[in-house]
Structures are given as structure tokens and as C-alpha cells.
Amino acid sequence: MTEIFGVPAQVLYGQLLLGLVNGSFYALLSLGLSVIFGLLNIVNFAHGTMYMLGAFLAYALLNPLGLNYWWALALVPVLAACIGIVIERTVLKRIYGLDNIYGLLVTFALTMIIEGVVRVYFGVSGLRYPVPQALTGMLDLGFMRLPVYRVWVIVAALGLCLLTWAIIERTRLGATLRAGTENPRLVQAFGVNVPVLVTLVFGWGVGLAAFAGVLAAPLMQLTPQIGHSIIITVFGVVVIGGMGSILGSILTGLALGLIEGVAKVYYPEASSTVIFVVMILVLLVRPHGLFGKQ
Amino acid sequence: MNSRTLLTLAGIAALAVAPAFVYPMLMVKLLCFALFASAFNLMLGYTGLLSFGHAMFFGTSGYILGLGMKHLGWSPELGLAAGMAGAALLGFIAGAIAIRREGIYFAMITLAISQLIYFLAMQADWTGRDDGLHGIPRGRLFGLIDLENDLALYGLVAVCFVLALAGIRRIVTSPFGQVLTAIRENEPRAVSLGYDVARYKVMAFTLSAALSGLAGGLKALALSYESLNDLHWSLSGEVVMMCILGGLGTLSGPVAGAFFVILLQNFLADKVGEWLSVIIGLVFLFCILAMRKGLVGELSGRLAALRRKARAT
Numbered sequence: 001m002t003e004i005f006g007v008p009a010q011v012l013y014g015q016l017l018l019g020l021v022n023g024s025f026y027a028l029l030s031l032g033l034s035v036i037f038g039l040l041n042i043v044n045f046a047h048g049t050m051y052m053l054g055a056f057l058a059y060a061l062l063n064p065l066g067l068n069y070w071w072a073l074a075l076v077p078v079l080a081a082c083i084g085i086v087i088e089r090t091v092l093k094r095i096y097g098l099d100n101i102y103g104l105l106v107t108f109a110l111t112m113i114i115e116g117v118v119r120v121y122f123g124v125s126g127l128r129y130p131v132p133q134a135l136t137g138m139l140d141l142g143f144m145r146l147p148v149y150r151v152w153v154i155v156a157a158l159g160l161c162l163l164t165w166a167i168i169e170r171t172r173l174g175a176t177l178r179a180g181t182e183n184p185r186l187v188q189a190f191g192v193n194v195p196v197l198v199t200l201v202f203g204w205g206v207g208l209a210a211f212a213g214v215l216a217a218p219l220m221q222l223t224p225q226i227g228h229s230i231i232i233t234v235f236g237v238v239v240i241g242g243m244g245s246i247l248g249s250i251l252t253g254l255a256l257g258l259i260e261g262v263a264k265v266y267y268p269e270a271s272s273t274v275i276f277v278v279m280i281l282v283l284l285v286r287p288h289g290l291f292g293k294q
Numbered sequence: 295m296n297s298r299t300l301l302t303l304a305g306i307a308a309l310a311v312a313p314a315f316v317y318p319m320l321m322v323k324l325l326c327f328a329l330f331a332s333a334f335n336l337m338l339g340y341t342g343l344l345s346f347g348h349a350m351f352f353g354t355s356g357y358i359l360g361l362g363m364k365h366l367g368w369s370p371e372l373g374l375a376a377g378m379a380g381a382a383l384l385g386f387i388a389g390a391i392a393i394r395r396e397g398i399y400f401a402m403i404t405l406a407i408s409q410l411i412y413f414l415a416m417q418a419d420w421t422g423r424d425d426g427l428h429g430i431p432r433g434r435l436f437g438l439i440d441l442e443n444d445l446a447l448y449g450l451v452a453v454c455f456v457l458a459l460a461g462i463r464r465i466v467t468s469p470f471g472q473v474l475t476a477i478r479e480n481e482p483r484a485v486s487l488g489y490d491v492a493r494y495k496v497m498a499f500t501l502s503a504a505l506s507g508l509a510g511g512l513k514a515l516a517l518s519y520e521s522l523n524d525l526h527w528s529l530s531g532e533v534v535m536m537c538i539l540g541g542l543g544t545l546s547g548p549v550a551g552a553f554f555v556i557l558l559q560n561f562l563a564d565k566v567g568e569w570l571s572v573i574i575g576l577v578f579l580f581c582i583l584a585m586r587k588g589l590v591g592e593l594s595g596r597l598a599a600l601r602r603k604a605r606a607t
Binding site: 104228232235280284 | 344346391394395397398399401402403405406407409410413414416417527531534535538568569570571572574575576578579582583586
């Protein structure tokens with residue numbers, strides 16, 4: 001059996017795949033966080049909670065309602081986006097123009113509220129969401145065997161990331177949006193309804209997080225705490241990558257997932273902390289992040 | 295004698311008679327969190343820096359005290375001092391890293407560093423991991439006073455609390471504190487006046503960390519127990535909440551906020567069960583949307599308005 005630095009190649013490839021899966025989640029979440037921050041100037045602390053909510057909504061669709069995984073994949077992001085839009089219209093719009101620490105604090109309060117409600121209805125014991133029939137089984141590549149579902153997660157997550165990138169960088173709507181990020185008052189003066197744009201962007205960002213939650217649901221035990229550690233990790237990703245660049249967020253997310261995977265093979269104790277260590281190193285060398293603007 | 299001195303004396307008198315009316319251990323908990331919130335206020339209220347990782351100082355100090363007293367036979371005063379020193383050192387390092395970015399990034403970096411500490415504590419053998427560190431002895435203060443007596447312990451906590459608050463007032467009214475306020479109000483101006491802003495920020499962060507460590511050490515000593523909850527970011531969020539609820543940038547605000555949150559939790563805990571965090575979240579949300587000056591800020595605003603009215607008539 002081939003070995004790479006004393007580790008069987010199979011084990012290393014397996015962990016790299018897992019890292020890529022986690023990296024895709026980081027990419028989806030940090031992308032949404034960046035887009036929301038760009039236009040709303042709010043760091044959405046509730047982003048991890050929206051990811052958690054996505055997974056639980058998928059569970060709720062399956063269990064009382066009998067709607068399967070594919071329905072969940074289509075409906076949950078829309079439902080979550082609607083919840084996000086209601087939150088934006090009722091709560092967030094009241095704090096625009098204030099120092100952006102209030103955005104972080106308001107979304108922290110929302111995290112407590114939403115997570116509390118989920119805990120009341122679903123309890124704290126882990127729930128199981130089955131892998132959809134069509135995506136069970138293994139893919140044999142010759143040098144390694146891949147679980148089909150993991151491959152699907154990577155493809156779907158990166159596909160959605162690229163779609164978001166294309167909309168923002170390559171369409172007229174995206175151009176308006178970027179202009180709105182630079183100078184909302186001027187864009188408003190050109191006759192664009194900026195408040196609607198803001199609402200839609202928040203809905204889209206939240207939808208991305210919920211989509212990630214549905215993708216992740218079959219991979220873990222669902223508890224109301226699953227958003228806890230991922231949101232902090234994504235903050236780390238965003239500090240490393242800088243919130244200015246979309247491709248930067250995607251690449252940083254993937255790269256950090258891979259680094260975590262490698263750490264799991266060679267030094268498992270560090271796997272949960274390696275991202276924060278990288279963050280500290282980046283801050284010491286390039287305080288504005290790898291892709292950040294001065 | 296001005297009204298401020300009167301108020302201070304009244305506060306100290308209230309602390310002295312409180313154990314006759316309130317269960318001493320509840321008072322201990324209230325004072326520990328009031329001290330923690332006051333220490334945090336030094337950052338957000340007076341320097342304008344939002345740290346979202348202050349639980350790391352609270353918890354680290356608790357673990358240092360707990361380990362030292364349980365395994366190395368330290369006295370309580372040594373445990374508290376070592377905990378404060380550890381928290382201050384951690385504050386110095388975390389501060390030096392976090393001030394490389396400003397505003398919202400500062401908050402995210404402190405949050406990430408505290409998560410790093412949390413994971414380290416979760417993996418280490420000596421923290422007892424998920425079970426927590428049990429059976430920390432309270433010991434004898436200076437070898438004389440037996441802290442197993444709840445009243446004696448309350449006395450220690452109350453004295454530490456009063457001294458720490460006096461220290462904080464001394465800090466914010468000193469020239470050093472004035473520079474901190476200048477940084478909060480207008481950082482570029484403070485820079486152009488020739489102040490080494492980075493150094494002041496790190497010093498404020500270190501002081502705030504040391505006092506948070508004192509609060510954490512006292513709490514671990516009082517409960518004879520330390521757990522990962524004291525390092526978790528939800529506690530960091532709670533202390534921000536206490537400060538804002540009470541009123542930022544005032545001495546009494548964080549104390550009022552901490553009392554309000556802890557008493558509310560105590561009062562509701564066995565009545566609403568799982569809805570507790572929802573209710574606390576709603577209270578906090580309301581506070582940010584409707585009364586950002588906090589309880590003390592709103593109250594003193596009303597009083598000032600009344601006084602103006604009285605003078606006008």
C-alpha cells in the first residue's frame with residue numbers, strides 16, 4: 001500500500017475529501033456573509049443559526065410532511081429566505097446607519113431567539129436525517145472509493161457558489177448590486193430601489209446558508225448547536241480571506257477545509273484549532289487578509 | 295459631600311446588609327457577573343472596542359485557580375492572583391493580535407481567539423473536559439479566614455468588587471482613561487495628537503482581561519467548580535448584553551445590567567424552561583432597538599430632563 005509521509009494514501013485521500021466537504025460549507029457560508037456585509041454593512045452572527053435552521057427545516061419537511069430530500073433542497077432555501085426577509089424588514093432595517101457593532105449584537109440576539117425556538121420544538125438530542133436513496137453507495141476511482149453523497153455535496157455547493165459569483169460579477173443585476181455596495185445613495189438617485197435590493201440580498205445570503213444546512217443534514221446528528229462552531233470558523237475564514245472578494249471567500253473556504261483535513265491525518269489534536277492558528281499567522285503577516293482591500 | 299460620594303456610600307452600605315435579606319450565594323453570583331461586566335465595560339464603554347471573546351479571560355482564570363488550588367495546594371489569594379496574571383497575559387497576547395484590525399473585524403478576531411482557547415481546554419486532560427473541574431477547595435484566606443463559610447466568602451467577593459470598581463473609576467478618570475475616551479470618540483485625532491493608540495488599546499485590553507480574570511476566579515472559588523461554559527462564546531455574548539442593557543460608558547450601568555440579567559434568569563429559570571433563552575434574546579433585541587443607552591442611561595436622561603423642567607418653572 002502506498003504511504004504519504006507515513007500515512008496510508010487511502011486515509012489521506014479520505015480526509016482530504018472530508019476536508020473538501022467541510023470547505024464547501026465554509027465557502028457557501030462565508031460567501032453569504034460577505035455579500036450581506038457588502039450591502040448591509042452587517043456581520044450576520046445568525047448565519048450559523050440559519051445553517052442549523054436549514055437542516056431542521058429539511059427534517060421537519062420529511063417527518064411530519066413526508067416531503068423528501070429533493071423537495072427540501074428546493075423549498076428550504078426559499079422558506080429560510082422568506083424568514084430572512086421578514087427579519088430584515090422588521091428588525092435589521094431599524095439599525096442601518098448605526099455603528100456596525102449593533103448589527104453583530106442584534107443578530108446575536110436573533111441567534112438566541114431562533115435557536116431557543118428550535119430547541120423547544122425539536123429538543124436537544126441528536127436527530128438523524130437519511131441519505132437520499134439516489135445518492136447512497138460508493139464511487140470507485142481505482143485508487144480510492146468515494147461515498148457518492150460527499151461528492152454530490154461538493155458539486156452542489158460549489159455549483160451554487162459559482163452561480164452566485166456569476167450573478168454578481170456577470171449580470172446587470174449584479175452590477176447594480178456592486179454599485180450599491182460602493183455608493184447606495186448614488187444608485188438610489190439613478191432610480192434603483194435600493195431597499196428592495198438590500199432585502200433580496202439578505203434573503204439570498206440566508207438562503208445559501210439554509211441550502212448548506214440541507215446538504216449537511218444527512219452527514220451529521222442534528223442538534224440546535226450545530227451552528228455554534230461553524231459560525232466562528234466561518235468568521236475565521238472571513239478574517240483570513242477578507243470580506244471584499246467573492247472568489248476570495250470561496251477559495252479561502254475550500255483551502256481551510258483542506259488544511260483541516262490534512263491536520264486530521266497528521267496531527268488530529270490540532271484539527272479544530274488549525275484555522276484559528278492560520279488566522280493569527282495571516283493577521284501578523286497581512287493584517288487585511290489574503291484578498292482584503294486596504 | 296456631593297451626591298456621588300453619597301451614592302457610593304449607600305452602595306457599600308447596601309452590600310454590607312445585603313446578606314441579611316438575600317441568599318449570600320446569589321449575591322456572590324451577582325457580584326461576580328457585575329464585576330465581569332464592569333471589566334468588559336472598560337473595553338466597549340470607555341475605549342469603544344467590542345471584544346466578543348471576553349469569556350476566555352473569565353474561564354482561563356477560573357481554570358488556573360481551580361487547578362492550582364486543587365492539585366498544587368495553593369491558597370485562595372495565590373489562586374486569585376495567579377488567575378488574574380494568567381488572564382492579563384492572555385489579554386496582552388490576544389489584544390496585540392486583535393488590534394491589527396478595527397471595528398467589526400476586531401470583534402470577530404477576539405471571538406476566534408476565544409474559540410481557540412475553548413477548543414484547547416476541551417482537548418486538555420487537566421480541564422476535566424466536558425465534565426468540568428470539580429471539587430475545588432475554597433481554602434483559608436491568608437491562612438486565617440475559613441472560606442467554607444458562605445458569609446466569609448461573600449465578604450471576600452464584596453471587598454474585591456468594591457476595590458475593583460474603585461480601581462476602574464480611578465482608571466477612567468485618570469489621564470490614561472482620558473486618552474482611552476479620546477480613542478473611542480475620534481481615533482484618527484488621537485493618533486494625530488501623537489498618542490501611541492495601539493499601545494493604549496493593548497493596555498486597556500490587558501487591564502480589562504485581568505479584572506475579568508478576577509471575576510472568573512472568584513466565581514470558580516465560590517462554586518468550587520469550573521466548566522467549559524465559562525469559556526464559551528455565549529458567555530462572551532452575555533457580558534456584552536449585560537453592559538448594553540445597563541448602559542455603556544457609565545460605572546453603574548454594567549452593574550445594573552448584570553443584576554438585571556442574572557435576576558431575570560434566576561426568576562424565570564424554573565418557570566419557562568426552554569423558553570428562557572428566547573425571552574432573554576427578545577429583551578436584548580428590544581434594548582438594542584429601543585433603548586440603546588441602557589437602563590442607567592435612560593434613567594439619568596429622564597432625571598436630567600426633569601431637573602431642567604423643574605429649573606425652568
